Amino acid sequence: MANSLNIVPAVPTVRPPRGIVLLGDPNQTGTRVPWVDWEVDQNVWHSASTFRMRLPISALSDPINLNYVLGTNPIQAQIYAGFPANPDLYGTSDLQQLITGNVDSIQFDPAGRTVQLAGRDYTSLLIDAKTYDRWANQTASQIATTLAKRHGLTPQVTATTGLVGKIYEIDKIHDRHGSTEWELLTWLAGIYDYVVYVQGMTLYFGPKPDPKSATPYLIQWQNPDQNTPFFQANALDLSFSRTLTVGKGVIVQVHSWNHKQKAGFSVTYPQGKAKGIVPGTAKAPAQVYSYVIANLSQQDAQQRAAKIYNDIIRHELKMTAELPGDNILVPNVMVQVSGTQTPFDSLYYVESVSRRMSFDGGYRMSVRGKNHSLDTSVIPS
Secondary structure (H helix, E strand, C coil): CCCCCCCCCCCCCCCEEEEEEEEEECCCCCECCCCCCEEEEECCCCCEEEEEEEEEHHHHHEECCCHHHHHCCCCEEEEEEEECCCCCCCCHHCCCCEEEEEEEEEEEECCEEEEEEEECCCCCHCCEEEEECCCCEEEEHHHHHHHHHHHHCCEECCCCCEEEEHHHCCHHCCCCCCHHHHHHHHHHHCCCCEEEEECCCEEEEEEEECCCCCCEEEEEEEEECCCCCCEEEEEEEEEEECCCCCCCCCEEEEEECCCCCHHHHHHHECCCCCEECCCCCCCCEEEEEECCCCCCCCCHHHHHHHHHHHHCCCCEEEEEEEECCCCCCCCCCCCEECCCCCCCCEEEEEEEEEEEEEEEEEEEEEEEEEEECHHCCCCCC
């Protein structure tokens, strides 16, 4: 039978995944330590990625012994994973770093003979730091660069125009004085429709990468048929959900008062019809989302309404999948699901990827994604 899904037939093979955990001083390279299992959650923009690991007490030795683990602060943790050419002899250069950050909490289990460490990537340095600067005569990109260097991070920043001091002066309702550095950066990113995130020791501040420009990650499903009485897939588990309130249709209203122009206005998106839906009719009443955003031009307000609309409808379809672990799937690519022969065969924007490795469970990962159905796509009016 021809296989239209291009699913590679199962053949005997061996996957030799390996992992390395390093602990130590944040200013040093770290020391390799034994582990029982670990988990890394990589989140999408504007939030910290997290890690958790369990270490066997009996196998800890100098310089990273039990007393060091229980009594040192801060402790830097690094987790690496991959498929080395020689699974019996490998180092960090043979694997890929999944996360690096500081330990936030320690759980000591003397009966179970383990110690569990949990923490966040270096987004935490900005989340935990307050800023009282007024940032006069600086652009948003200059602020991002300053804050990155303040914490020993390498800035990868796209230049912006316009002084932030003017934004403070005009938009008093959004005064950032006394907020955290991370709140300031995410606020600035929102103004310029940028994203901000930390990966490794690098702070990224700039336009969001277009996930559609990258090759999507494929999840392929094949239903049972007369020749194959069982399903076939490259996923271990797969499930979907749909939010019906969004499926009725969505209208976004943005209201703004521009101090410079001394004028207020409102815009609506979409201005035409949502595909298959007449917004506001008794048969399919659309759900209206209203936002007040200060100091936008009418053109900026229309663009912001369109962006909010697209963000909302992406929550209509949701997908979760459990897969064999790899290092290919990351939050800034899309997942293409095919073969279920339902409306859930679609592209999904990745919300988070969780990887975990253990000696009894091997290397696995789970992914959460979201998007909208064709019923809520916008077409020209």
